[in-house]
Amino acid sequence: AQSVSQHNHHVILSEAASLELGCNYSYGGTVNLFWYVQYPGQHLQLLLKYFSGDPLVKGIKGFEAEFIKSKFSFNLRKPSVQWSDTAEYFCAVDPGTYKYIFGTGTRLKVLA
Amino acid sequence: EAQVTQNPRYLITVTGKKLTVTCSQNMNHEYMSWYRQDPGLGLRQIYYSMNVEVTDKGDVPEGYKVSRKEKRNFPLILESPSPNQTSLYFCASSAVGVSSYNEQFFGPGTRLTVL
Numbered sequence: 001a002q003s004v005s006q007h008n009h010h011v012i013l014s015e016a017a018s019l020e021l022g023c024n025y026s027y028g029g030t031v032n033l034f035w036y037v038q039y040p041g042q043h044l045q046l047l048l049k050y051f052s053g054d055p056l057v058k059g060i061k062g063f064e065a066e067f068i069k070s071k072f073s074f075n076l077r078k079p080s081v082q083w084s085d086t087a088e089y090f091c092a093v094d095p096g097t098y099k100y101i102f103g104t105g106t107r108l109k110v111l112a
Numbered sequence: 113e114a115q116v117t118q119n120p121r122y123l124i125t126v127t128g129k130k131l132t133v134t135c136s137q138n139m140n141h142e143y144m145s146w147y148r149q150d151p152g153l154g155l156r157q158i159y160y161s162m163n164v165e166v167t168d169k170g171d172v173p174e175g176y177k178v179s180r181k182e183k184r185n186f187p188l189i190l191e192s193p194s195p196n197q198t199s200l201y202f203c204a205s206s207a208v209g210v211s212s213y214n215e216q217f218f219g220p221g222t223r224l225t226v227l
Contacts, residue, residue: 104154
């Protein structure tokens, strides 16, 4: 069965530290990839998405992600986190069927 | 304002008492979907709909029903709720593009407790 793995369940960083959240998926065909963020008490919002083209995708709030097809990965990065980035982050994959598969999420806490 | 609305936002009910959670979007989106979010399991897709009268099962459809009689509405029905359906439920919608997939817009969530 198709799956999405987010290996970091909880991450704690100090402000200005760099962030990288891992996301791996298990599907051999063409996929559409997404990162969503859920701030405390709010609903999910799209951070960035990859459909095709440049594998380095830039999103909102200074986030970016790199699609590495050979590694089945779509890791999320931010060079310098802020306290306001405290949230839960979800990686999601659509294998072209609109049956979205989400990872289990990574809770990020940024210490001021 | 473009949005997805869900009602109710919070619901406590008892086993076996039928309930409906409504979902409505004002963006004329073709695609709508229901998810449940559980700790440690992330979001799991329950049902989705590509357009009016077109629905399909997601990963965890057991115990749920949906209907899509109008483009804007996609209610989630629990005919006989059980405690294992206690969860946080999200509705989402998106346009359906030919050359690209569009982002899903999520509702605020419905926290359901089944006693």
